[in-house]
Amino acid sequence: MPKPAERPYSQYTHDALALLGQLIREGRLAKSLTTTELATRAGISRALLQRIERGDPGCAIGAVFETAVICGVALFDSDERALAAKKARHAEKLALMPKAIRQSRTGVKDDF
Amino acid sequence: MPKPAERPYSQYTHDALALLGQLIREGRLAKSLTTTELATRAGISRALLQRIERGDPGCAIGAVFETAVICGVALFDSDERALAAKKARHAEKLALMPKAIRQSRTGVKDDF
DNA sequence: GTCTTTTGGCTCATAAACGAGCCATCGGCT
DNA sequence: AGCCGATGGCTCGTTTATGAGCCAAAAGAC
Numbered sequence: 356m357p358k359p360a361e362r363p364y365s366q367y368t369h370d371a372l373a374l375l376g377q378l379i380r381e382g383r384l385a386k387s388l389t390t391t392e393l394a395t396r397a398g399i400s401r402a403l404l405q406r407i408e409r410g411d412p413g414c415a416i417g418a419v420f421e422t423a424v425i426c427g428v429a430l431f432d433s434d435e436r437a438l439a440a441k442k443a444r445h446a447e448k449l450a451l452m453p454k455a456i457r458q459s460r461t462g463v464k465d466d467f
Numbered sequence: 468m469p470k471p472a473e474r475p476y477s478q479y480t481h482d483a484l485a486l487l488g489q490l491i492r493e494g495r496l497a498k499s500l501t502t503t504e505l506a507t508r509a510g511i512s513r514a515l516l517q518r519i520e521r522g523d524p525g526c527a528i529g530a531v532f533e534t535a536v537i538c539g540v541a542l543f544d545s546d547e548r549a550l551a552a553k554k555a556r557h558a559e560k561l562a563l564m565p566k567a568i569r570q571s572r573t574g575v576k577d578d579f
Numbered sequence: 580g581t582c583t584t585t586t587g588g589c590t591c592a593t594a595a596a597c598g599a600g601c602c603a604t605c606g607g608c609t
Numbered sequence: 610a611g612c613c614g615a616t617g618g619c620t621c622g623t624t625t626a627t628g629a630g631c632c633a634a635a636a637g638a639c
Contacts, residue, residue, distance in 0.1 A: 362529065364529050364532075365536060367536050368529060368532045371532055371536075371542045372532060381564070384568065389615060389616090390615075390616065390617095391615080391616095398474065399598085400599075401599095401616090402599085402600095402618090403596085403598075405616080405617070406596090406597090411529075411596095412527060412529025412530075413528075413529060413595075413596060414527065415528070415597085415625090416524060416525075416528040417474065417484065417524025417525060418597095419528050420480045420483055420484060421476055421477060421480045424479050430487075452493070452496045453496065453637080454585085454635075454636060454637090455584075455635075455636050455637065456499050456501045457583090457584070457636080457637055457638070458584080458585090501584085501586085502586065503585085503586095511627085512627065512629075513586090513629095514588090514589095514629085514630095515627060515628075517586080518627095525626060526626080527595090527596085530627095566606060566615085566616080567605075567606050567607070567614075567615045567616065568616095569608075569613095569614070569615080570614075581638105581639080582637105582639075583636100583638080584635105584638095585634105585635080585636075585637090586633105586635070586636090587632105587633090587635090588632090588634105589630100589631085589632085589633105591629090591630095592627105592628090592629090593628080593629100594625100594626085594627070594628090595624100595625080595626070595627080596623105596625065596626075596627105597622105597624070598622095598623080598624090599621090599622090600619105600620090601618105601619085602617105603617090603618090603619105604616080605614105605615080606613100606614090606615075607612105607615095608611105608612085609613105
């Protein structure tokens with residue numbers, strides 16, 4: 356068998372993963388860390404780090420974010436210290452939103 | 468046994484995951500999608516979607532990114548279409564960097 | 580108020596990621 | 610040139626996430 360069934364990911368997801376992996380690799384090289392060193396610091400195996408740098412979609416997101424942080428890669432918006440605050444603000448926002456989504460039986464929202 | 472050993476993640480990683488989960492939830496509510504609907508569109512189970520929105524570090528990053536994209540969440544920098552181009556530019560940059568890191572046997576770079 | 584649907588949380592079987600270890604190759608020193 | 614370390618890629622066994630299904634509670638519609 357050529358492939359034992361793979362999960363379908365959108366092209367954008369693949370691109371984003373590939374870019375993130377490249378950023379991590381750049382960060383690692385910029386800090387002159389070997390793959391073994393970075394893997395050790397991140398608490399993962401060297402094999403997993405290679406998969407992360409390659410942009411493997413199956414990697415645990417915690418491991419990827421951890422290595423990204425060590426390499427100095429800004430996660431989504433380079434706002435590092437404001438992250439906690441931002442989380443709090445969004446929590447407030449969520450509190451104001453409906454807790455459950457009720458389907459209108461006529462149409463489906465498909466505006467994206 | 469209380470806990471069968473858990474992977475240690477930095478606080479920043481936890482915060483980032485929690486925020487990303489919140490953003491996804493906001494996006495889902497904004498589009499009036501039920502958890503079941505979004506999970507189906509993302510090709511994942513409802514249980515996994517709940518873990519993603521909760522910020523579980525063990526989720527596959529591909530599933531998380533895919534969900535985020537559907538919800539309209541900008542991954543790291545809201546530059547959506549420029550993503551492919553950015554990936555290319557970083558690839559060029561990498562080509563100019565050393566392929567292997569050689570350890571200076573005296574000290575270790577620890578500037579972060 | 581009642582009813583309907585969404586949601587959170589749980590168990591369990593299965594599928595998949597992860598870690599360890601290995602080898603071949605490449606890259607930078609000397 | 611040779612040497613030594615870093616890297617890529619692979620297999621295999623173990624650990625883990627994932628999906629399916631269920632239940633009780635919460636939330637919105639009526």
